[in-house]
Amino acid sequence: MDALREAIRSGRLVPGTRLPPYRTLALDLGIARNTVAEAYAELVEEGWLTARQGSGTRVARRAEPLTPDPSRAPARRGRLRVVHDLKPSSPDASAFPRADWTASVRRALAAAPNEAFGVGDPRGRRELREALVEYLARARGVRTRADRIVICAGFAHGLELLCGLLDGPVAVEAYGLPFHRAIIERSGLSTIPLDVDPYGARIDSLPATNANAVLLTPAHQYPTGGALRPERRAAVIDWARATGGLVIEDDYDGVFRYDREPVGAVQGLDPERVVYIGSTSKSLSPALRIGWMVLPARLADRVAEAKGQRELVTGVVDQLAFADLVARGAYDRHLRRARKIYRGRRDQLTAVLAERASHIRVSGIAAGLHAVLDLPDGTEQAALRAARRQGLALDGLSLYRHPDSAAKPRDGLVIGYGTPSEAAYSAALDALCLALPDDPDDER
Known part of the structure; x- marks a missing residue:
């Protein structure tokens, strides 16, 4: 009870915040449910909390907001400490397969010819390109040869290289990564938004754009989550x-499918029209x-x-190690373990929301490492502010919207469930x- 009083007094729990149900908090703390119920009841009597049938237990609303204790204020004004990282940015760093990677580094170094440590081929090491030919055909339905593959430092680097060879506008999904649009525009090309719906980009509007290329995330639209039908x-x-025209296919998480079989790459339909x-x-x-x-x-x-004539981007040892990881099946084994972990986290996210915030719809969860929480109109910015007060790092859906999109904006939060460690996920x-905003029906 003292911790709750202090959290309310300091402003960490703001007026109107809904507290977890008795049973949930009791399970989290490892105490009896009656103990939590009695604590809540006492705080209600003292005026710290309110309780109403159908609305749960909340921090009491006051005429004046509580003033945070100056001694507990952040060291720098305007910045709050990040306690929970739910940014949709990366996988769980603790899940990196260190033992397998170490073994592959050793095997790669032992087998590498002397010329591997000289001037590099700008296409990248042939060992890796050959391993990718077999793996991508088997896992993603990609049709190619080793001399058609160029190793790069990631999608952004590949897009930058490609944009230097393009002319005319590039069509992009109306919701997508802002820095991808920035790369295209820095290359002197304009971007034209294509509306997206639950089935991916609206391809029927592509001809009217007069674009010479289109950038798509067909396996799992980023960030809204639909697969291109x-x-x-x-x-x-x-x-x-x-x-x-040219199709640029960003297969950023095509290996993580949960509720249905993997959707193959568009590239397999026409390798001469698609850059994968x-x-x-x-x-x-x-x-x-x-x-x-x-x-x-x-x-x-x-x-x-x-x-360029020299390979100066991705280190040779890393390329050789990854080639070994793929060739001996260790990469496949890692992906199977990772799918199990991330599917469990997705299921935990949906279960928690169903119990505590059933009015919030979750979408885009059939694949990947993130989900979209659809919010009532006009509530996204308030939810982001509330998230910052809770020490949460996450994104609003509006961050990804193309500024020229004519479609009605959606309010939502983009929740990455890959980054937190297993130990930290429940608290996040x-x-x-x-x-999250309250259920509007509870206010009636």
Whole structure:
């Protein structure tokens, strides 16, 4: 009780914040449910909390907000300490397969020819490109040869190389990563938004854009979560063939599917019309800086030339180690373990929200390492402020919206469940529930 009083007094729990149900808090703390119920009742009597049937227990609303204790204020004004990281940015760093990676480094160093430590091929090490040919065909339905693959430092690097070879506008999904749009625009190209719906990008509006290329996340639209439906996949290939346009496929988390079989890459429909780009940023770690571009024949030499005559981006040892990891099946085993971990976290997220915030709809959860929480209109910014007060780092859906999109904006939160460690995840979800807006029906 003292901790709750202090949290309310200091402003860490703001008026109107809904507290966890008796049973949930009792389980989290390992105490009897009656103990929690008695504590809540006492705090209600003292005026710290309010309790109403159907609305749960909340921090009491006051005429004047409580003033935080200056001695507990953050060291720098305007900045709150991040306690829980739910940014949709990276996998769980603690899940990196250290033992397998160490074994692959040793095997790679022992087997590497002397020339591997000289001037590098801008396409990257052939050992890795050959391993990727087999793996991508088996896992993602990609059709290619080793001389059509260029190793890069990740999707952003691959996109930057590609944009230097493009002319004219590039169509992009109306919701997508802002820094990807920035890379395109820094190259002197304009971006034109395509609306998205639960089935991915609206390809039917692509011809009217007069774009020469289109950037898509077809396996799992980022961030809204839909998979590009089959007729739209066929339509974008028809568009590319009819116009000479180029499809840029960002397969950022195509290996993480939970509720249905993996959706193959669009590239397999026409390897000469699609540039397929993947990386280890989500599957292993963004720290490795290993990515791959699978290119049409007409672009492979030009991209390698644009990259430069020396391999100065991804280290040779990392390339050789990853090639060994893939070739001996250790990468597949890691992905199977990771899918189990992340599916469990997704299931925990949906279960907690169903219990504590059933009015919040969760979408985009069939794959990947993030989910979208749809919020009532006009509540996103308030939810972000509440999240900051709870020490949560997360994104609002509006961050990803193309500024020129004509579609009605959606309010939502983009929740990454990959980053927290197993030990920290439950506490992060508790904090998330406290930051969510109330059910409008409870206020009637």
